[in-house]
Amino acid sequence: LSRIGDELYLEPTESGLSLRAVNSSRSGFASFLFAPLFFQLYEPGSAGPETELFRCKVHMKSFLGIFRSLPSLEKSVGKCLILLKPRASRLVLQLHCKYGVTKTHNLAFQECERLQAVFDTQSCASRLCAPARVLAEAVVHFPPTLAEVTLGTGPGGKISLRNYVEDEAEPSKTMVTELWLAEDEFQSVAVAPGSHITFCLKEFRGLLSFAEASNLPLTIHFDEPGRPVIFTLDDTVLEVHLVLATLSDLQSNSQSPSTNGVSHLPAPPDDFADDLESYMVAMETSEGGSERPPSPTFPLRTPRPAESKAEEEEEEGAVPGTPPHKKFRSLFFGSVMTPGRPGLATTQEVLAEDSEGE
Amino acid sequence: MPFSAQPPASGERYALSASLDNARHLSSLLRAVHFQDHATCLATASGLRVTVEDAKCIQANAFIQAEIFQEFSVQEESVMFRISLSVLLDCLTIFGTSSLPGTSTALRMCYQGYGYPLMLFLEEGGVVTVCKINTQEPDELLDFDFCSTKVVNKIILQSEGLREAFAELDMTSEVLQITMSPDKPYFRLSTFGNAGSAHLDYPRDSDLMEAFHCNQTQTNRYKISLLKPSTKALALSCKVSIRTDAQGFLSLQYMIRNEDGQICFVEYYCCPDENITEAEL
Numbered sequence: 001l002s003r004i005g006d007e008l009y010l011e012p013t014e015s016g017l018s019l020r021a022v023n024s025s026r027s028g029f030a031s032f033l034f035a036p037l038f039f040q041l042y043e044p045g046s047a048g049p050e051t052e053l054f055r056c057k058v059h060m061k062s063f064l065g066i067f068r069s070l071p072s073l074e075k076s077v078g079k080c081l082i083l084l085k086p087r088a089s090r091l092v093l094q095l096h097c098k099y100g101v102t103k104t105h106n107l108a109f110q111e112c113e114r115l116q117a118v119f120d121t122q123s124c125a126s127r128l129c130a131p132a133r134v135l136a137e138a139v140v141h142f143p144p145t146l147a148e149v150t151l152g153t154g155p156g157g158k159i160s161l162r163n164y165v166e167d168e169a170e171p172s173k174t175m176v177t178e179l180w181l182a183e184d185e186f187q188s189v190a191v192a193p194g195s196h197i198t199f200c201l202k203e204f205r206g207l208l209s210f211a212e213a214s215n216l217p218l219t220i221h222f223d224e225p226g227r228p229v230i231f232t233l234d235d236t237v238l239e240v241h242l243v244l245a246t247l248s249d250l251q252s253n254s255q256s257p258s259t260n261g262v263s264h265l266p267a268p269p270d271d272f273a274d275d276l277e278s279y280m281v282a283m284e285t286s287e288g289g290s291e292r293p294p295s296p297t298f299p300l301r302t303p304r305p306a307e308s309k310a311e312e313e314e315e316e317g318a319v320p321g322t323p324p325h326k327k328f329r330s331l332f333f334g335s336v337m338t339p340g341r342p343g344l345a346t347t348q349e350v351l352a353e354d355s356e357g358e
Numbered sequence: 359m360p361f362s363a364q365p366p367a368s369g370e371r372y373a374l375s376a377s378l379d380n381a382r383h384l385s386s387l388l389r390a391v392h393f394q395d396h397a398t399c400l401a402t403a404s405g406l407r408v409t410v411e412d413a414k415c416i417q418a419n420a421f422i423q424a425e426i427f428q429e430f431s432v433q434e435e436s437v438m439f440r441i442s443l444s445v446l447l448d449c450l451t452i453f454g455t456s457s458l459p460g461t462s463t464a465l466r467m468c469y470q471g472y473g474y475p476l477m478l479f480l481e482e483g484g485v486v487t488v489c490k491i492n493t494q495e496p497d498e499l500l501d502f503d504f505c506s507t508k509v510v511n512k513i514i515l516q517s518e519g520l521r522e523a524f525a526e527l528d529m530t531s532e533v534l535q536i537t538m539s540p541d542k543p544y545f546r547l548s549t550f551g552n553a554g555s556a557h558l559d560y561p562r563d564s565d566l567m568e569a570f571h572c573n574q575t576q577t578n579r580y581k582i583s584l585l586k587p588s589t590k591a592l593a594l595s596c597k598v599s600i601r602t603d604a605q606g607f608l609s610l611q612y613m614i615r616n617e618d619g620q621i622c623f624v625e626y627y628c629c630p631d632e633n634i635t636e637a638e639l
Binding site: 059061062065068069072076090099100101102103104105106107108 | 519522523526528552553554555556557558559560561563564565566
């Protein structure tokens with residue numbers, strides 16, 4: 001979560017404790033939902049008809065500082081107690097360590113509005129599921145500083161990963177890395193052919209490390225370029241979602257095959273190793289001529305009380321025909337998808353304000 | 359300035375002369391008190407005491423008793439001088455700081471007296487290095503007037519339990535607050551930093567607690583920047599005794615076992631922070 005944002009949102013719910021983060025440009029959101037069974041004891045407090053369950057946010061660094069050294073934590077800490085004390089304005093974290101030693105941290109918190117991204121995995125055209133290890137081994141080939149990566153589907157069910165190169169970059173000075181994964185490396189592949197998406201690798205890496213460490217398979221839900229990509233991890237007591245905005249593909253309507261270097265490369269034939277040289281030549285000749293559109297933001301809807309019920313479940317976020325969600329779609333696409341013209345000015349307009357309370 | 363590379367014959371009269379087969383027995387202890395550039399050395403028949411002070415609030419002493427040395431002789435009742443501790447440590451570790459098993463640096467130390475430099479002869483694997491370090495007039499040392507009869511609260515803990523706590527102290531807090539009490543929380547270390555407050559509680563019946571003699575509830579605050587260097591001594595030690603007197607002066611005594619199993623002591627004395635207020639919850 002710290003790879004996404006600087007603040008940690010804690011939201012106790014009836015279905016568990018949700019820890020969330022959002023990045024500063026509102027183009028990345030992650031949530032970890034720990035079911036009550038994950039805990040030895042889970043008391044979210046009581047919510048009346050007028051009051052909601054108390055939630056707050058704390059500085060990520062302050063929170064992480066308590067769990068600084070994982071190896072020593074594993075050796076010495078028996079259990080951890082988390083108490084939210086609204087009246088004292090303190091989030092209390094108490095670690096019960098060996099030898100009877102108790103470490104109590106009283107963190108200052110800020111009240112906050114509900115942090116919720118609107119997305120719907122059901123409405124995504126493509127879905128991939130792979131063991132985290134497969135993706136981790138693929139991603140290791142890209143430099144740690146790489147900002148964005150493009151995931152694409154090719155013929156024969158192959159999946160490609162390529163580093164995203166800005167179109168202004170000089171072809172002779174950039175290195176392009178592309179790798180292909182066969183369908184059998186994945187646990188399941190249900191993708192729309194010829195689709196691709198470009199998203200922020202740095203934010204994804206954080207989730208990938210977590211998935212690897214917990215040995216959980218990672219599912220990637222994606223759709224058209226510009227629509228968010230959703231990464232999910234599922235376990236009996238944990239549900240993880242990472243939602244990232246993707247670059248929209250402005251030239252998808254244009255005729256010129258070479259204006260967007262990403263979508264028109266031929267997939268390598270099956271005896272790809274032998275044809276490596278001819279493939280490399282093909283890559284070098286494609287050029288990017290379009291202006292890179294700004295990374296689209298997607299709005300975070302803060303539900304008004306009347307609508308809160310409809311948006312409670314993350315999975316059922318997009319019900320066709322419901323006014324709030326149609327609005328979401330047009331807000332999301334309206335600012336960037338103007339056919340034939342490059343993206344809007346780089347000033348990022350905020351598409352949805354936080355409601356008052358901050 | 360030419361000088362002989364041979365160590366002086368033992369017939370010559372030196373105010374202080376000492377030999378040590380393994381210089382690490384000295385250097386590791388000196389590192390535990392190395393938070394200022396200069397130190398005052400006092401040599402008596404019982405051994406060597408190296409004192410470092412800061413801000414007129416904190417004093418650290420490293421004791422290396424005569425028995426640790428292979429040879430230790432002091433001609434007068436006591437010999438005292440001020441020296442650069444940084445330079446002394448650099449010389450003692452001139453052959454490197456990594457401790458390969460079986461190799462050690464042998465040391466011979468000679469001091470002719472007032473105004474003379476401290477001479478060090480260091481040998482490892484047949485290579486000899488001679489060092490001459492200038493000495494200065496010793497400073498007046500602080501006297502905390504801390505004696506066992508004035509101790510109000512005393513506990514002895516196994517260092518293992520405190521090491522991590524000290525290494526991870528919230529340095530955004532200006533003070534380290536120490537509470538010692540016959541009642542709960544018994545022994546508590548607290549910090550008040552930017553993120554909030556943190557308390558570390560040690561119960562009196564903990565396995566780490568070797569001795570618990572608290573008669574009165576006392577809460578005192580000490581500048582954390584002054585106490586932080588004591589982490590080095592804590593890391594080397596196996597046990598630590600924590601004592602406070604009626605004025606809130608703090609005494610930390612660390613028992614250190616060297617490579618040969620010999621015992622040495624390092625102690626830290628600290629004044630309480632002047633802006634004392636009631637403990638924050």
